[in-house]
Each structure stands twice: as C-alpha cells, then as structure tokens.
Amino acid sequence: MRDAERNEFAETIFWGGDIITVDDANPTAEALAVANGKIVAVGDREQVLEFKGPATETIDLQGKTLMPGLVEPHSHPVISALLYDWIDVSGFTNASGAEVIEKLKQAAERAKPGEWIAAFGYDPILIRDLKALSADLLDEISRRNPIFIMIQSMHTVYVNHLALEIAGITDDSPQPEGGIFVKDKSGRLTGMIIEQAAIASVMMPILLESQAKGFDLIERQIQRYAKAGYTTVGAMGVFPVFLNWQNILRELVERDDCPIRMTIVEKATDLEQGITVDLGSASDRLRSGGAKFWYDGSFGTGNVYLDKPYLNSRLMQQGLGIPENTSGYPTMSKQKLKELVRKYHDQGRQIVIHGQGDRAIRDMIDVYEAVLAESPRQDHRHRIEHGGLFPIDQMERAARLGLTASWHVDYIYYYGEALRDEIIGSERARISYPVGAAEKRGLLNSLHNDSPMYPVEPFRLIQTAVTRKTRNGETIGEEQALSVDEAIKAVTINAAWQLFLEDKVGSLQVGKLADMVVLSENPRKIEPDRLDQIRVIETYRDGRRFRFQ
Known part of the structure; x- marks a missing residue:
C-alpha cells in the first residue's frame, strides 16, 4: 500500500502483460510501479494503482512480458569494442575457408603499404576446411603489410613475418611468462602466438592506431548489450586496448542516457x-x-x-x-x-x-x-x-x-x-x-x-x-x-x-533499482526450442526507457 504520509506517487505504472519478478516469495505480478528510479510497488493491479497520481504514465504491456533487466556476469566490453571493428573472419558470418582467405586477400589489396591488417574470429572448429595458419602462409597474402589474426577464443593469434619484425620478436627472443611464441622443431618462429602475455607485444602497434576510435566503439558495444536485454554487465578483467578506457567508461556509463551499469573486476596481472x-x-x-x-x-x-x-x-x-x-x-x-x-x-x-x-x-x-x-x-x-x-x-x-x-x-x-x-x-x-x-x-x-x-x-x-x-x-x-x-x-x-x-x-522487488526488460514473449510459457526467438522490445535503467523495436 502507498505511504500516505510520504505522498509518493509513481512516475510510471506497468500492467497488461506478464510480469516475472524472479522473487521466490512473489514470482509473478499483475502490475509494477516506479518512482525516482526505483520500484515502489509490485503485486496486484488494484494495490499498485493506488500509486497512480495526476502525472503518472501508465504503460499497457499489451500482452508482452516484463522481467528484471538481464545481468551479464562475465564479458569483455572494451576489447569487444575493438575486435568487432576488425575484419570479421568468424564462423558466425563466414561459410567456408575460401571465403575467409578471400576476405583477407581483398583487405590486403585495399591496404596501403605498411598498414596493419587485423582480423578476429578465425575458427577451424566452425569452419572445417580452415587449417592452422603460419607466418609463411600469411606472407602469401601480403608481405608488404603486417597481418594479425586472432582466433575466436582470443587465446591464440597468427601473424606474418613482417608483424614479427615490427614487434622485434626473433627466433632468439625469450618466452614471456604466461605466454608462448611458438617455434618449430628447428627453433624458428611459426607465427603462432599463445596467451595475452605474448600477444600484447605484437598487438601494440594496432592499438596505437585505434586510440581515436575508442569512445565511439565502446559506446557501440554498450548498445549491443542493451539491445540484447542486458542492463548490467560484469567486465571480467579489462584488456586496456584504449589507453583512456577508464575515462570513456566513466563518461558513458555514468550518464543518465546510458542503458547499462557496469562492474569491473581488475586483472591480477x-x-x-x-x-x-x-x-x-x-x-x-x-x-x-x-x-x-x-x-x-x-x-x-x-x-x-x-x-x-x-x-x-x-x-x-x-x-x-x-x-x-x-x-x-x-x-x-x-x-x-x-x-x-x-x-x-x-x-x-x-x-x-x-x-x-x-x-x-x-x-x-x-x-x-x-x-x-x-x-x-x-x-x-x-x-x-x-x-x-x-x-x-x-x-x-x-x-x-x-x-x-x-x-x-x-x-x-x-x-x-x-x-x-x-x-x-x-x-x-x-x-x-x-x-x-x-x-x-x-x-x-x-x-x-x-x-x-x-x-x-x-x-x-x-x-x-x-x-x-x-x-x-x-x-x-x-x-x-x-x-x-x-x-x-x-x-x-x-x-x-x-x-x-x-x-x-536482478529481481523486481520494492526498493530495488528499476532495471527492467520488456520481451515479445514470456520465456516461461513458450517451447524451449523457441527461446532464442524472443525479441527485446525495450529496456529500463533506473526507470528510464530505452526502445529498440
């Protein structure tokens, strides 16, 4: 019931659809009210409507589903922003190895001499006719451009000889702690590099060329999360591919018009x-x-x-x-x-x-x-x-x-x-x-x-x-x-x-922040094989609406 002494009216009341609270004590509700960025009522429609005032906006869900905004507990938003700007050679968008190699060759033809060719998503698991790359094979694509190709898992990259030369890595270079410059039986570098401790030394020139794009790319990545229904993202160890990434996140995420909140767990290294x-x-x-x-x-x-x-x-x-x-x-x-x-x-x-x-x-x-x-x-x-x-x-x-x-x-x-x-x-x-x-x-x-x-x-x-x-x-x-x-x-x-x-x-309960998502269908009511067909209509962070469809 509304606290009459506080005279707190809702800014927004939702009704007319399924409301999944993720609260074991009250798993569903008929209506929900929001004021000052927080949930002030959730439950029966009549009780929630007591919070309706002269300026309250009522939103009829029209049969759609309201539930807590989704929480992504493990992601890498900053490096995602960069890698999604590279040439896409993934198995999600490419059907064959020939298509991947042709894409790389076309990039080499367009590139100016000395310009880096960076690609992400190389994946012989999904694209079965791909094989492990080598510096020699990549040299056949270009000897005048350094080439850097990261596999889908991010734990391995392949580079050509020019990239190794620019990075100052030779057959005699010591192995970095926690990483590997892979060598063949004769002790020659193969062009395969494993784990971040080794990858970073070759990646640095690409990063220096990308700094000016940082703000726009990170903002774009934030929109990807929001459009998927996430309102909270856990960044599990940030790879500082943009030198000013902390300032960028502070400016973007603290803004009222940002659709997500973020928790950063720091890298022990x-x-x-x-x-x-x-x-x-x-x-x-x-x-x-x-x-x-x-x-x-x-x-x-x-x-x-x-x-x-x-x-x-x-x-x-x-x-x-x-x-x-x-x-x-x-x-x-x-x-x-x-x-x-x-x-x-x-x-x-x-x-x-x-x-x-x-x-x-x-x-x-x-x-x-x-x-x-x-x-x-x-x-x-x-x-x-x-x-x-x-x-x-x-x-x-x-x-x-x-x-x-x-x-x-x-x-x-x-x-x-x-x-x-x-x-x-x-x-x-x-x-x-x-x-x-x-x-x-x-x-x-x-x-x-x-x-x-x-x-x-x-x-x-x-x-x-x-x-x-x-x-x-x-x-x-x-x-x-x-x-x-x-x-x-x-x-x-x-x-x-x-x-x-x-x-x-994480749940729709009185006193919590009004972080919510509106869905085209109720995940509890459709066939499990159709769950991936649910569409995100809009999200809310602190009660502010972000529309996507």
Whole structure:
C-alpha cells in the first residue's frame, strides 16, 4: 500500500502483460510501479494503482512480458569494442575457408603499404576446411603489410613475418611468462602466438592506431548489450586496448542516457604491476574491485588443463595446430596461484579464476580451500569461471567453501559436436559444462556469453542451458540441463549476486533499482526450442526507457 504520509506517487505504472519478478516469495505480478528510479510497488493491479497520481504514465504491456533487466556476469566490453571493428573472419558470418582467405586477400589489396591488417574470429572448429595458419602462409597474402589474426577464443593469434619484425620478436627472443611464441622443431618462429602475455607485444602497434576510435566503439558495444536485454554487465578483467578506457567508461556509463551499469573486476596481472582501476567514487552505475586470474586457457588453443589427454584428430592437429597427446597446461604453478590468491583475498577482494579443465578446476578448488583455511572470510563469493569439465565429485566441496560458478555453455551450442567427436570424446563431452549437476549440489550458478568469444545472445544462451542442444540440433548431456526458471535466475538474480548487486538489481522487488526488460514473449510459457526467438522490445535503467523495436 502507498505511504500516505510520504505522498509518493509513481512516475510510471506497468500492467497488461506478464510480469516475472524472479522473487521466490512473489514470482509473478499483475502490475509494477516506479518512482525516482526505483520500484515502489509490485503485486496486484488494484494495490499498485493506488500509486497512480495526476502525472503518472501508465504503460499497457499489451500482452508482452516484463522481467528484471538481464545481468551479464562475465564479458569483455572494451576489447569487444575493438575486435568487432576488425575484419570479421568468424564462423558466425563466414561459410567456408575460401571465403575467409578471400576476405583477407581483398583487405590486403585495399591496404596501403605498411598498414596493419587485423582480423578476429578465425575458427577451424566452425569452419572445417580452415587449417592452422603460419607466418609463411600469411606472407602469401601480403608481405608488404603486417597481418594479425586472432582466433575466436582470443587465446591464440597468427601473424606474418613482417608483424614479427615490427614487434622485434626473433627466433632468439625469450618466452614471456604466461605466454608462448611458438617455434618449430628447428627453433624458428611459426607465427603462432599463445596467451595475452605474448600477444600484447605484437598487438601494440594496432592499438596505437585505434586510440581515436575508442569512445565511439565502446559506446557501440554498450548498445549491443542493451539491445540484447542486458542492463548490467560484469567486465571480467579489462584488456586496456584504449589507453583512456577508464575515462570513456566513466563518461558513458555514468550518464543518465546510458542503458547499462557496469562492474569491473581488475586483472591480477595488472595489479601485480601496480596498475589499478581508478573510477573515482564508486556508484550504483559503475564500480570496480576484485582480482581476475587465468589458470588455464581454451579448447581451441589446446591449453585447457586436463586429467587425460585431448583426442588426436584432424581438427586438433591440422585445424588447430595442437601437438598430439597433449593434456594442456596451466598458466602458472599451483603454488604461485595460491600465493597470489592469498595476497588479493587478504586485501578483501573477490577472486575470479578462469578454469576450463578438470585438472585446472580441481587445483583451483584446492587453492581456495587452502587460502580459506589459513585466512577465513565470510561472504567472499570467490568464483570459478567457465567450468568446462568441472569435476562433479568436487561440486559439494566447492559449495561448502562458498564458491560460485559462472558457466560458458555456449561451447555446447557452437562446439558441441567437435568436443564430442574430435577434442575430448563423447564421455567427457556428455559431462562438459555440467551446470545441472552443480545446481543439484548447491552451487549458485550464472550463465555468460563471454563476448567477444561468443555473440551477445542471452535467450539463445538460456535455450542452450535448458535444451543442451547444439546449433545443429544434437543433444549433448541432457542430464546437465537447467529448468527454464533456473536459467532465468542464472542471467538475473544469481548473476547480480556474483557481482554483489543482488540488493539493487536482478529481481523486481520494492526498493530495488528499476532495471527492467520488456520481451515479445514470456520465456516461461513458450517451447524451449523457441527461446532464442524472443525479441527485446525495450529496456529500463533506473526507470528510464530505452526502445529498440
């Protein structure tokens, strides 16, 4: 009921459609009222209409669905902004290897001598006639232009000899800690470069050429999130490809006309160099903290850290250029990880660790357990990111430690058959990204797209978590599926909790910020195979409307 003494009338009242609150106590409502950027009433229509005043706008949803604005708990907005401006060689938009190579050749023909040719999304998993590249092969496309091609997962790049020369990398260059300049058996550089510690040295000239575009590209990326229905984005370790990225985000996200809010988790490698994020005073719109680690890598790079080796296959050896009989490897020793986790845990930071392999995740849980035993802390919300082969027998231990997981189930949709047939085999593929098992064993779970790794498509993400179907319609590990309601929570209130924002966003409850999304259909009422067809009509941040259709 309205507080008569405060005489608080709503600015906006929503009714006439389905309202999903993601509040277990009151899961649905007939109407909702907003005032001063916050929800002031939600429930029966008659009760909510008591907040209607002379200036209140009433919005008839006309059968559409209102629910909490979506929360993306793991993304990379700044580097997404840059990479989406490069030549698109991805399997999402290119049908064949010939199409990709032709696109690169055309770019070389247009480029002035010395101009960089940068491409993103090279993917032999989706485009099966592609093969691992080399400096020699790229020289055939151009010797007068430096070429830099990043694979879809971002963990590997291929460059030509001119790019290596400009970067000052020779056959005798030392290997950077945490990265690899790949060499052949004779000790010659192949042009394949693995992980950011090595990639950054070649990428720097491209970044210097891109600085003037930073503001516009980041603003465009923010719109991508909003159009997909996201109102909150977690930036899990910002790659500073624009030198003034902090000022850009501060200017954009703090504005009233920005459709999203953002939480930034800082890279541990930056913190180790004394580089911190300084956003001024934290606000509900833009905040930073935490420490992000990478303990292993990507299936497409071959550095997911496994108990048993990858399969040997045409894709692995010829398509991806991964040695036979490998089990991957960690980015640092387990002891080094423990020392660093303890250091930033003791600073009161939330720890976020990238882990895909079963051996990697077991090590990570061991490290968390040891650190928490030595230095107990309540409500730490330390995270395990991606969870490719999260050992099911370790889930209850993880839950007891207060750990939480964010899942990269897009791998099932895009790469499911490849995982099963050519990368890890059917037995391990069936239990890959086992979010269903995690849900049953008490872990709090979220789902993420990890852009630019995969497109910003939350309802297709929900669909994959619910159906476990690949884009070709094959089902892989259906026992690991979530219910629709569990998946909705994984992109709303659970994700908000992982970002320490559950008291502000993630559900439609009185007192929370009015961050909401209007959808063409109710995800709880349509067939799971149609979830990806839901359209975002408009979103609201702090009660302000952003229309997209």
